[in-house]
Each structure stands twice: as structure tokens, then as C-alpha cells.
Amino acid sequence: MSNHRVCQRCGTALSGANTFCGRCGSSVSGSAVNYAPNVYVQQIAQKSNSIGTAGFVLAVIGLFLSWIPFLGWIIWFLGLLFSFIGVFRTPRGLSIAGLIISLIGIVILVGIIILGLGIGLGMPLMY
Numbered sequence: 001m002s003n004h005r006v007c008q009r010c011g012t013a014l015s016g017a018n019t020f021c022g023r024c025g026s027s028v029s030g031s032a033v034n035y036a037p038n039v040y041v042q043q044i045a046q047k048s049n050s051i052g053t054a055g056f057v058l059a060v061i062g063l064f065l066s067w068i069p070f071l072g073w074i075i076w077f078l079g080l081l082f083s084f085i086g087v088f089r090t091p092r093g094l095s096i097a098g099l100i101i102s103l104i105g106i107v108i109l110v111g112i113i114i115l116g117l118g119i120g121l122g123m124p125l126m127y
């Protein structure tokens with residue numbers, strides 16, 4: 001962990017024993033070196049959480065909009081994609097929920113398509 005040093009001013013990763021940032025030229029103090037790893041971990045946690053949450057939200061929206069051709073399907077697909085990415089990160093609770101909702105969504109979607117085809121094929125026969 002001692003090699004993971006980040007410039008406090010611009011966030012550029014610093015290598016080895018550098019005491020100056022190669023990007024913005026600011027000197028790296030001892031406090032910055034000790035403080036950086038905690039910030040780094042927090043940023044990863046927030047990132048993974050937001051992707052999983054986005055996947056969950058899109059999956060729910062996609063579930064309600066799946067009856068709208070193309071628009072609903074794109075939102076549903078993005079929900080599945082973001083949830084799938086989110087599952088490989090922590091915390092993964094919402095990502096798994098998003099995946100399950102997306103899979104329920106595809107079952108409903110296939111049912112609607114079959115129903116729609118049935119109505120579409122049945123209509124000419126009724127008149």
C-alpha cells in the first residue's frame with residue numbers, strides 16, 4: 001500500500017520516491033501520502049455503488065416501460081448491463097436485485113411480444 005500515493009492537488013498517481021507531482025508540480029507532503037489511500041478506497045466504493053444503483057433503477061424503469069417498443073427495451077438492456085457490471089463490485093446487493101428484476105422483465109417482455117403477435121395475427125381472422 002505504500003506505493004499507492006496520489007497527488008493531493010490533481011489526483012495523479014505517484015510512483016516510487018517522487019516528492020513532486022509529475023503532472024502539476026506540487027510537492028507531496030507526508031500528510032498527503034498518508035491520507036491518499038483512504039480517499040482512493042472511498043472513490044472506488046462510491047463508483048461501484050452508483051453503477052449497481054443505476055442498474056437497479058434502470059431495471060425497475062425498464063420493467064414498467066418494457067411494453068414500449070425499442071425505448072423500453074433499450075432501458076431494460078441498460079439496466080441488465082449496469083446490474084451485471086455492478087455484481088462484480090461491492091456492495092452488490094442492489095446489482096443482484098437489478099439482475100433479478102431484469103430477468104423478470106424479459107419474461108414479461110417475451111409474454112407481451114407473444115401476446116402482441118397473437119393479436120396481430122388474430123386480427124385479420126376476426127374481420
Ligand SMILES: [Zn+2]
Binds near residue numbers: 011026
Ligand atoms: Zn499533481
